[in-house]
Amino acid sequence: MDPLGVGGPTHTRRSIAAVAYDEDLADRIRELLGAERGVTEQKMFGGLGFMIGGNMAVAASGQGGALIRVDPEESDGIVATSSARPMEMRGKQMAGWLRVASDDLRTKRQLAKWVTLGATYARSLPPKR
Numbered sequence: 001m002d003p004l005g006v007g008g009p010t011h012t013r014r015s016i017a018a019v020a021y022d023e024d025l026a027d028r029i030r031e032l033l034g035a036e037r038g039v040t041e042q043k044m045f046g047g048l049g050f051m052i053g054g055n056m057a058v059a060a061s062g063q064g065g066a067l068i069r070v071d072p073e074e075s076d077g078i079v080a081t082s083s084a085r086p087m088e089m090r091g092k093q094m095a096g097w098l099r100v101a102s103d104d105l106r107t108k109r110q111l112a113k114w115v116t117l118g119a120t121y122a123r124s125l126p127p128k129r
Contacts, residue, residue: 021047025105026060032108032115033057038127050118054128057118065101066111068118072096078117096121 026048033039033050040051046062059067067087070078072095078084083104087097105111 021060021062022064022102023060025066025102025111028105028108028111029058029060029066029115032112033119036119052119052122053125055122055125057122058115061099063099065099066105066114068098068100068114070096070098070117070121071124084114 029050030041033052036052038053040054042049042051042056044056044059045067047059047067049056049059049067051057056067056069058069061067068084075086075095075098078098079086084098084100086093086095087099088094100114105114
């Protein structure tokens with residue numbers, strides 16, 4: 001057995017390649033938020049998050065599609081009436097965080113709907129320093 005205890009000399013280790021976020025999607029989000037004040041970008045969770053006043057609004061996800069931050073009180077209603085689904089972390093649904101598939105972000109109008117939703121919620125939060 002090797003020092004890590006994962007097998008003998010014939011053991012083959014597989015590495016999982018990190019999935020990069022969709023750079024085209026990030027550019028499209030950046031374009032939609034272009035006039036917004038206080039927008040910053042931050043790499044997170046294998047993706048690229050767009051922050052307003054230090055609060056995440058939307059992200060090009062490393063798992064594909066986008067993550068959208070919304071009012072947790074509105075999450076269930078949005079999921080019930082749209083293609084979004086709750087974001088899960090370690091098997092737990094995260095209220096206020098929605099995942100939207102790439103197929104539902106193809107047009108500018110589709111993407112703008114979600115970016116506006118995330119930006120509106122992020123602006124409603126106290127700025128972070």
